[in-house]
Amino acid sequence: MSDMLEENQNQPKLKAPKGVHDILPEDHQFMTMIKKVVRHRARQSGFRRISTPIFESTDVFARGIGDSTDIVKKEMFSFSSKDGKRSYSLKPESTAGVVRAYLEHGMINLPQPVELYYIEPHFRYDKPQKGRYRQFHQLGFEVIGELDPALDAQIINLAHKINQDLEISELLTLQINSIGCKKCRGQYIEDLKNFYYGKERSLCFDCKDRLEKNPLRLLDCKEEDCQILAKMAPKIDQALCPECKDYHKNVLEFLEELDIPYVENTSLVRGLDYYNRTVFEFWGKEEGAQNAIGGGGRYDGLVEIMGGPETPAVGYAAGMERLIGYMKEKGIKPIHKDKIQVFVAQLGAVAKKKSLGLVGQLRDLGIHVLGAHGKGSIKAQMRMADRFDADWTLLLGQIEVQDGTIILRDMKKGSQEILSFDNVLEEMVTRIGPENLDKTTIWE
Numbered sequence: 001m002s003d004m005l006e007e008n009q010n011q012p013k014l015k016a017p018k019g020v021h022d023i024l025p026e027d028h029q030f031m032t033m034i035k036k037v038v039r040h041r042a043r044q045s046g047f048r049r050i051s052t053p054i055f056e057s058t059d060v061f062a063r064g065i066g067d068s069t070d071i072v073k074k075e076m077f078s079f080s081s082k083d084g085k086r087s088y089s090l091k092p093e094s095t096a097g098v099v100r101a102y103l104e105h106g107m108i109n110l111p112q113p114v115e116l117y118y119i120e121p122h123f124r125y126d127k128p129q130k131g132r133y134r135q136f137h138q139l140g141f142e143v144i145g146e147l148d149p150a151l152d153a154q155i156i157n158l159a160h161k162i163n164q165d166l167e168i169s170e171l172l173t174l175q176i177n178s179i180g181c182k183k184c185r186g187q188y189i190e191d192l193k194n195f196y197y198g199k200e201r202s203l204c205f206d207c208k209d210r211l212e213k214n215p216l217r218l219l220d221c222k223e224e225d226c227q228i229l230a231k232m233a234p235k236i237d238q239a240l241c242p243e244c245k246d247y248h249k250n251v252l253e254f255l256e257e258l259d260i261p262y263v264e265n266t267s268l269v270r271g272l273d274y275y276n277r278t279v280f281e282f283w284g285k286e287e288g289a290q291n292a293i294g295g296g297g298r299y300d301g302l303v304e305i306m307g308g309p310e311t312p313a314v315g316y317a318a319g320m321e322r323l324i325g326y327m328k329e330k331g332i333k334p335i336h337k338d339k340i341q342v343f344v345a346q347l348g349a350v351a352k353k354k355s356l357g358l359v360g361q362l363r364d365l366g367i368h369v370l371g372a373h374g375k376g377s378i379k380a381q382m383r384m385a386d387r388f389d390a391d392w393t394l395l396l397g398q399i400e401v402q403d404g405t406i407i408l409r410d411m412k413k414g415s416q417e418i419l420s421f422d423n424v425l426e427e428m429v430t431r432i433g434p435e436n437l438d439k440t441t442i443w444e
């Protein structure tokens with residue numbers, strides 16, 4: 001035994017890998033609240049839930065997100081099949097996978113648009129820092145198969161409603177831009193390149209590469225020198241074709257109609273290749289783009305890139321850890337049902353047997369019950385009830401078993417009374433209140 005102890009002491013402590021976290025029960029209360037809000041809002045608008053696999057062929061992301069994006073170039077967790085013939089990657093985002101599923105399962109034959117939502121873990125090999133992790137969770141919405149500025153406004157409205165439901169809306173601003181279509185973006189990208197040519201020395205290492213491979217991304221680089229140049233660069237709103245201008249104007253008018261405040265941001269481009277026309281993000285009023293909670297836009301070319309016919313689409317994704325960060329900043333206490341309502345303490349073999357049945361019956365009624373199973377004294381068990389923050393404690397000793405009674409202690413008041421054992425279930429339901437019972441329901 002002592003040898004084993006020594007051996008254990010020499011072992012390095014086991015820890016979660018860098019950049020990934022356990023979700024402890026307190027944070028699950030926030031997660032549950034977000035999930036409930038998302039499911040509720042999704043149901044209201046006819047969205048149905050989808051889960052794509054945690055890993056997919058690397059090709060799904062390379063084609064969908066774009067070979068030259070930071071996500072695909074630097075941030076994917078990739079691995080090979082055992083025969084080395086296939087490359088897989090953990091999903092860094094869900095849109096590419098959802099579109100792959102839309103095509104694979106013939107959803108193109110369903111009435112369009114197809115409205116899907118997801119709540120999933122994602123993985124990016126990022127440098128871990130506050131709000132940027134290697135495993136994180138996103139909720140997202142995709143509307144595939146119809147082109148209309150009202151759909152862009154509706155998906156923004158959905159995101160806005162979720163932020164309102166979570167009571168963080170006033171901490172955020174909606175940033176919005178149009179990055180044009182294939183037609184007008186081509187000329188704009190040429191103008192942008194011409195502006196940057198000759199200024200390469202002022203660009204960061206990544207932006208030097210972006211200038212040739214993904215010039216739009218030069219506009220949203222977070223490096224200070226690159227930001228100064230981006231401010232002076234030609235603006236896309238001047239380059240939009242009449243159709244894109246009109247489309248964008250319509251989206252903004254719909255937002256106004258829906259009473260959603262927005263900031264027009266001509267530098268906003270989003271980091272993924274598949275967007276066109278509308279792009280938007282929700283930024284923290286103080287931290288700006290660094291701590292965006294989510295973003296999205298129109299991606300009319302993606303279905304085609306993934307091997308399907310030309311199909312318009314629009315989507316949104318938000319990071320749950322960042323949402324939780326803002327909820328905590330605002331001091332929001334998530335509504336939850338984890339409270340222990342009754343603690344059952346007992347002393348003696350017969351009482352223990354009887355209390356087992358009682359615990360089960362109370363739970364079946366929808367009461368949250370903890371039972372003491374140890375052989376501790378009543379005093380020790382009462383301390384436990386206190387530590388678990390139970391509202392009530394039921395005490396069953398040998399005398400109570402003989403008398404057919406049970407002691408009920410109100411933990412807040414510190415008062416005690418004797419109840420008839422036969423009435424205890426009824427009494428507890430009355431004291432807790434039928435509205436506070438946790439009944440199993442499939443509608444939550």
Ligand code: AMP
Nearest residue numbers: 131132133136292293294317318319322
């Ligand atoms: P993106 O589509 O990359 O803008 O991601 C959408 C949202 O997901 C972001 O606004 C963040 O809230 C969240 N997110 C993205 N990457 C990470 C990460 N590495 N860690 C935590 N949250 C992230």
